[in-house]
Each structure stands twice: as C-alpha cells, then as structure tokens.
Amino acid sequence: MSGNGEMTTSDGVRRHDLGDSAGVDDVLQIRRVSPEDVLSVAGSALASLCLTWLLYEQVLPFSGAFGFWLCWYLLFALIYLAVAGLTWPRLVVRNKIMAVLFSSGGIFACAVVFEQIGYSAIEGLPAVRHLNFWTSTMAFSGPLSPLTEGGILHAAVGSIEQIGLATAASVPLGIAAALFLTEVGGRLERPVRTIVNAMTALPSIVAGLLVYALAILSLGLPECGFAAALAVAIVMLPTVIRAAEVVLRVVPGTLREASFALGGSQWRTVWTVILPTARSGLTTTVVLAMARGIGETAPVLLTAGFTNEMVANPFHGWQATLPTVIITSILDFGQDPNYVARGMGAGLALMLIVLALFTIARLIGGKAPGELSKRQQRRLSTPRIEEP
Amino acid sequence: MAVAISPAAPNPPASASVGDDVPRTITSRGSRGDLIFRSVLRAAGLSSFLITAMILVFLIYRGMWALRADGLSFFTKQSWVFVGNQFGIGGMLPDTIIIAAIASVIAIPVALTAAIFIAEYAPGRLRRFLIAVIDLMAAIPSIIYAVWGRAFLMPRVIGTMAWLSHHIGWFPPFRITVPQSASTFVGSPAIAGMVVSLMAIPIITSLCREVFSQAPASEREAAYALGSTRWGMIRTVVLPFGRGGVVGAAMLGIGRALGETIAVLLIISPTPALNWRILQSGGNSIAALIAGAWNYATYDQLSALMAAGLALFAITLIVNSLAAIIINRSRSGAATAD
Numbered sequence: 001m002s003g004n005g006e007m008t009t010s011d012g013v014r015r016h017d018l019g020d021s022a023g024v025d026d027v028l029q030i031r032r033v034s035p036e037d038v039l040s041v042a043g044s045a046l047a048s049l050c051l052t053w054l055l056y057e058q059v060l061p062f063s064g065a066f067g068f069w070l071c072w073y074l075l076f077a078l079i080y081l082a083v084a085g086l087t088w089p090r091l092v093v094r095n096k097i098m099a100v101l102f103s104s105g106g107i108f109a110c111a112v113v114f115e116q117i118g119y120s121a122i123e124g125l126p127a128v129r130h131l132n133f134w135t136s137t138m139a140f141s142g143p144l145s146p147l148t149e150g151g152i153l154h155a156a157v158g159s160i161e162q163i164g165l166a167t168a169a170s171v172p173l174g175i176a177a178a179l180f181l182t183e184v185g186g187r188l189e190r191p192v193r194t195i196v197n198a199m200t201a202l203p204s205i206v207a208g209l210l211v212y213a214l215a216i217l218s219l220g221l222p223e224c225g226f227a228a229a230l231a232v233a234i235v236m237l238p239t240v241i242r243a244a245e246v247v248l249r250v251v252p253g254t255l256r257e258a259s260f261a262l263g264g265s266q267w268r269t270v271w272t273v274i275l276p277t278a279r280s281g282l283t284t285t286v287v288l289a290m291a292r293g294i295g296e297t298a299p300v301l302l303t304a305g306f307t308n309e310m311v312a313n314p315f316h317g318w319q320a321t322l323p324t325v326i327i328t329s330i331l332d333f334g335q336d337p338n339y340v341a342r343g344m345g346a347g348l349a350l351m352l353i354v355l356a357l358f359t360i361a362r363l364i365g366g367k368a369p370g371e372l373s374k375r376q377q378r379r380l381s382t383p384r385i386e387e388p
Numbered sequence: 389m390a391v392a393i394s395p396a397a398p399n400p401p402a403s404a405s406v407g408d409d410v411p412r413t414i415t416s417r418g419s420r421g422d423l424i425f426r427s428v429l430r431a432a433g434l435s436s437f438l439i440t441a442m443i444l445v446f447l448i449y450r451g452m453w454a455l456r457a458d459g460l461s462f463f464t465k466q467s468w469v470f471v472g473n474q475f476g477i478g479g480m481l482p483d484t485i486i487i488a489a490i491a492s493v494i495a496i497p498v499a500l501t502a503a504i505f506i507a508e509y510a511p512g513r514l515r516r517f518l519i520a521v522i523d524l525m526a527a528i529p530s531i532i533y534a535v536w537g538r539a540f541l542m543p544r545v546i547g548t549m550a551w552l553s554h555h556i557g558w559f560p561p562f563r564i565t566v567p568q569s570a571s572t573f574v575g576s577p578a579i580a581g582m583v584v585s586l587m588a589i590p591i592i593t594s595l596c597r598e599v600f601s602q603a604p605a606s607e608r609e610a611a612y613a614l615g616s617t618r619w620g621m622i623r624t625v626v627l628p629f630g631r632g633g634v635v636g637a638a639m640l641g642i643g644r645a646l647g648e649t650i651a652v653l654l655i656i657s658p659t660p661a662l663n664w665r666i667l668q669s670g671g672n673s674i675a676a677l678i679a680g681a682w683n684y685a686t687y688d689q690l691s692a693l694m695a696a697g698l699a700l701f702a703i704t705l706i707v708n709s710l711a712a713i714i715i716n717r718s719r720s721g722a723a724t725a726d
Contacts, residue, residue, distance in 0.1 A: 203647020295529020
C-alpha cells in the first residue's frame with residue numbers, strides 16, 4: 001500500500017526560475033525550505049492568533065471555539081498572502097501560498113486524528129482507571145451504580161468473538177477473490193473489480209439489513225453474535241479484497257515465471273511462491289481490516305441486540321459489543337453521568353484496541369514482498385543439515 | 389498478468405510443426421488441480437456480485453409489504469408514524485442527500501489538499517507517517533467521531549451557526565424559521581454533515597494520493613525543465629493526470645457519506661419531515677432512521693425499514709458504481725502493475 005510505484009524528482013534538483021523577472025540567475029530550489037519560509041509562516045500564524053483573539057474575544061460578538069479557529073485560519077491566509085506579496089515576485093508567491101494551503105490539509109488530518117485519540121483518552125480515563133471496569137460485567141450494576149462497580153468485560157468478549165468470526169469468514173474469501181483478480185483474471189476481472197470498488201462504500205447498515213432479512217428472518221438464525229459477525233464480514237470483505245490485491249500485484253512476475261519454468265502448477269505456484277512472498281503485506285491487510293471491522297456499530301446494533309450480561313456463546317442470545325455499549329450509554333442513559341462515563345470508557349477501550357491492531361499492522365507490514373528480515377536471511381544462509 | 393504460460397490461451401494445443409522458424413505457441417491445459425483451483429478463485433471473485441444481488445433480492449422481498457401498502461407515496465410522503473403505519477421517506481431521502489452534500493463540500497477540498505501534500509510535498513519519512521495517519525483516520529470507528537461530534541464539537545460550533553444564520557440569513561437554506569432558542573441550532577443537518585465529512589476525508593485522500601503519485605515522472609521533470617514552479621508542475625501535470633481518479637474518489641466519498649449511520653443518529657434531532665434549512669434543528673437520514681427505529685419496530689414497520697434500506701442501497705449502489713467505473717477508467721489497476 002505504501003510506496004506503490006511512486007515517482008518523484010530527486011531531491012535538490014535545481015532549476016532556474018524563469019518567472020522571476022528580477023533576478024534570472026536566482027536558483028529556485030524545489031525541495032528545500034529556507035529559514036525565511038519558516039519565519040514568514042510562523043510570523044503570520046502568530047500575528048493572526050493575536051488579531052483573532054483581539055477581534056473575536058474582545059471586539060466582535062462571536063462565540064464558540066470552532067469559529068475562533070476558522071477565523072484564525074482565514075486571517076492567517078490573508079496575512080501570509082500580504083507577507084509573501086511584499087517579499088517575493090508573483091510567481092513565487094503563488095507557489096508558496098499553494099504550498100502552505102496543501103500543508104494545512106495534511107496538518108488538519110493529523111490534528112483530527114490526534115484530537116480523536118486525545119478526546120477519547122481524556123473522557124474515558126475516569127471509568128478506565130478502575131480495575132473493575134475491565135474485569136466485571138454490567139449484570140449486577142444499574143445506571144446509577146458508581147464507577148467502582150460494573151464494567152465492560154461482556155462487551156469486550158463479544159467484540160473479540162465477533163471480530164474473530166468475521167475475520168475467519170472474510171479473510172479467506174477476500175484473499176481468494178484478490179487472487180482471482182491478480183492470478184486468474186479474464187473477462188470477469190473488470191466487472192469484479194468495479195463491484196468491489198463500489199462495495200467499499202457500501203452503507204454498513206445495509207449489510208446488517210441483509211443479514212437480518214436473510215439469516216434471521218428467512219433462515220431462522222436467532223439474533224446473536226454470529227449474525228453480527230456475518231454482517232461485519234460483509235463490511236470487511238471489500239476492504240480485504242482491495243488491500244490484498246494491491247499487495248499481491250507487486251509480487252515480482254519473475255518469481256511466478258520461475259515457478260512455472262520449474263514445472264509448478266498454478267495452485268502450487270500460488271501456494272508456495274506467491275502467498276509466502278506476500279505474507280507480511282497480507283498480514284497487514286488482515287490486521288487493518290480487523291481494525292476497521294471492530295468499530296462497526298450499525299450492523300451489530302441490528303443483528304446482535306444488546307445485553308448487560310456475559311454471553312460467551314456467539315450462536316445463542318443477544319451479545320453486547322464495545323460500540324453498542326457506547327451508543328446505548330449515550331442514547332438511552334444520556335442523563336446519568338456515570339453511565340456516560342462508562343460509555344466513554346468503552347470508547348477508550350475500543351480506541352486502544354484499534355490503535356494496538358494498527359501498531360501491529362505497521363510493525364509487520366512496511367516490508368516489500370520477498371524482503372527478508374535479518375533472522376530469515378540468517379536462516380537461509382546457514383546450510384541446513386538434514387536429519388537422516 | 390505476466391505469466392509465460394497463459395492458462396487461458398485461445399490457441400489449440402501443439403499446432404506448430406517442428407523445424408519451422410515460426411515461434412512455438414505456448415499453451416497449457418491446466419491439470420485437474422489447477423482447474424479446481426481456478427474455479428474456486430473465480431467463485432470467490434463472484435461472491436461480491438452474489439452479495440450485492442442478495443441485498444437487492446432480500447430487501448425487495450422483505451420491503452415488498454410496505455411498498456405495496458403505500459405504493460409510490462412511500463417515496464414522497466413525509467411521515468414516519470407507527471400508529472396506522474404512515475410511512476414515507478419523502479423527507480428523509482432528500483435530507484440524506486443534503487447531509488452528504490454538506491459533508492462532501494467540506495471533505496473534498498480538505499482531502500484534495502491533504503492528498504496533494506502527501507503525494508507532492510511531504511518528504512519520504514513524513515509521507516510514510518502521513519499515509520499511516522490517513523489509514524488510522526479511516527480505522528477510527530465512526531462511533532468515536534459521532535460521540536466527539538455530539539459532546540465536543542456541537543457546543544463549540546453553535547456560535548458560528550448562529551452567526552451564519554444572523555448575517556447570511558438572506559440565503560434561504562441558512563434562514564431560521566422558528567423563534568430562536570437554546571436548542572434552535574442543536575442537531576442540525578449542518579453539524580451532522582460536518583462530522584460525517586471526517587469519515588469521508590480518509591477514503592478520498594488515500595484514493596487521490598494513489599492517483600497523484602502515479603503521474604509520470606517524465607512529464608513532471610519536463611515541467612520543471614521548462615521552468616515551472618512546484619505549484620505550476622502540479623497544476624499542469626499532476627492535476628490533469630489525476631482528474632478522473634479525483635472525480636471517482638470524490639464520488640466514493642459521497643457514497644460513504646450517504647450511508648453513514650451512527651454520526652447522524654447521535655447528532656441530529658430526528659424529524660420525518662424534510663428540513664432543508666441546514667442550520668436549524670431537525671431532519672434525518674435514512675440510515676439513521678433505520679438504526680433509530682429498529683428496536684421499536686413491529687413486523688410491519690420492519691418491512692417499511694427494509695424498503696427504506698432498499699432506497700438507500702439503490703442510491704449508494706448507483707453513486708458507488710459510477711465512481712468505481714470512473715476510477716477503473718482513469719487508471720486500470722492491472723495496467724499500472726506491468
């Protein structure tokens with residue numbers, strides 16, 4: 001997924017800036033940030049902050065933190081435009097303004113992610129601090145119980161069971177479908193890729209509706225964790241296919257040809273050459289898909305119901321999950337501060353699981369297909385002594 | 389596929405005579421194991437078709453009762469009353485689209501700038517970090533965004549909403565029709581759209597980034613050699629190259645926004661009537677209606693909810709398929725590999 005055929009000009013390419021009419025011999029460095037750039041951006045940001053504070057908080061009748069930062073950004077853009085206009089010729093100004101604009105897009109994305117992590121940590125901490133939050137269920141604790149009673153063990157168990165079942169269903173199917181796209185192909189390849197791309201934005205609630213209409217109403221399955229796992233598997237499937245296809249596609253064709261030349265049949269080639277070569281990438285794919293799946297709320301709400309008790313059997317009876325605990329605590333018990341705090345705690349638990357899965361995926365992944373770790377290389381280089 | 393022995397070659401086997409200079413056509417009749425293997429893979433590939441078809445069939449089958457009872461008025465009536473089964477998504481269908489439109493107005497520019505920054509500006513390590521951040525942004529559960537939007541963002545954004553309605557109120561969608569009180573601006577489509585946009589941003593960003601990073605290096609260097617600045621290069625090479633992919637990615641983002649459930653459910657103050665005054669409390673989306681009314685639904689109401697789900701699925705299927713076709717056209721996934 002990363003570095004897939006990216007091509008950029010090498011660093012430090014120097015070109016004459018023909019647009020700079022003043023000094024034709026000035027060297028424009030495409031990939032370098034000068035102290036001047038940094039200072040002008042920082043200065044504009046600071047000036048804008050001061051001006052916004054003065055206008056927003058003191059002079060004009062505005063309120064709300066959102067508007068403050070919106071005004072700050074607009075003023076920053078204006079001030080930076082003025083500063084740049086005074087310093088550089090027009091073509092350079094346009095270049096710099098666009099650079100600042102694009103950077104702010106990247107910074108915004110980072111800010112959103114870290115804000116979400118920070119927010120769930122701060123709000124969730126009061127509940128998560130107590131050990132019983134992790135070790136007990138809500139079976140004997142009502143909405144008014146203090147935070148030292150009751151916990152989310154039942155929901156954590158439900159979440160883990162459901163994501164396990166969903167992974168077991170969606171990963172083999174998804175990888176097989178990705179192998180179809182990369183290894184078999186043919187006339188069906190294009191329509192399958194189109195429908196998979198379209199399914200990546202399938203509303204998750206529709207997956208829940210399908211499982212309810214098919215498995216529960218028509219086939220008579222009870223509302224249970226397994227039904228929810230089926231729905232989550234449908235949501236995960238296109239993600240797995242798309243990501244696995246990207247990984248499988250970068251397996252070098254030479255390896256495939258070598259296997260065929262040695263007389264390997266197609267399925268032997270896939271089983272012993274292609275899949276092992278892509279192993280680290282595929283593992284990353286699976287873990288990322290799990291991270292996506294574990295937060296699914298809407299289909300689980302429809303198919304697994306909700307309970308305060310521990311239900312370990314995913315095939316029978318309503319089962320709570322972390323997302324349904326959060327939504328129940330906020331929607332149904334929104335008036336009780338302790339219940340809301342528990343919901344926020346469940347949010348932090350969910351966030352921690354997602355972050356853990358994500359870190360695992362990053363640790364395993366990031367290697368090109370066929371790239372060996374130090375240990376694998378050592379194992380290959382030492383002559384193997386066959387046992388008689 | 390860069391396979392020497394093409395398994396599905398149309399030529400008849402062993403047709404070349406020995407001794408001639410005609411290159412031998414290489415064909416292979418797959419072994420039985422290969423044939424089984426290939427048909428298993430083909431079945432797996434077709435499973436996505438099967439799922440889509442099953443969704444259509446079963447939602448039509450289960451929603452039939454409501455569709456037959458209400459007829460076409462199901463799509464025009466603006467009510468969702470359990471007593472007497474007065475069901476109609478005439479208000480919620482446009483509101484779903486309005487919320488998705490607000491979300492995409494925010495998400496598309498932000499995602500585009502972020503994608504250009506990652507693909508063109510960020511140096512190696514920062515780029516890898518930002519790609520991970522965007523992946524994480526997609527992996528953060530929507531319920532976390534929804535709770536944040538309800539408890540954190542909403543109180544902080546109401547001041548701006550009030551200011552907008554006060555000063556740009558001459559613009560009809562921004563006007564407030566009820567006497568202003570503490571709850572006028574709570575749970576409006578605008579706030580729901582803002583939160584939904586956060587979930588559309590990563591999907592658009594990562595698709596756009598992939599497309600941008602495939603712009604040919606030769607054309608980039610040609611632009612630089614002609615004296616272009618970085619922005620000039622992006623404007624004349626990268627953006628035109630990625631146009632199709634950007635359109636497709638944006639549409640896929642809109643599809644994601646149309647189907648977003650939990651954020652709308654937690655934020656909006658639901659009304660079945662159409663609310664196109666986006667700053668004012670009220671309105672609902674189909675997905676949020678299904679999730680919200682599910683637990684209280686009887687069998688008949690379940691059928692109406694299935695029919696509503698069918699309408700939602702039909703819209704998203706059309707938008708997403710168009711998007712996927714555009715993306716496939718702009719850069720065929722297989723073509724870039726070889």
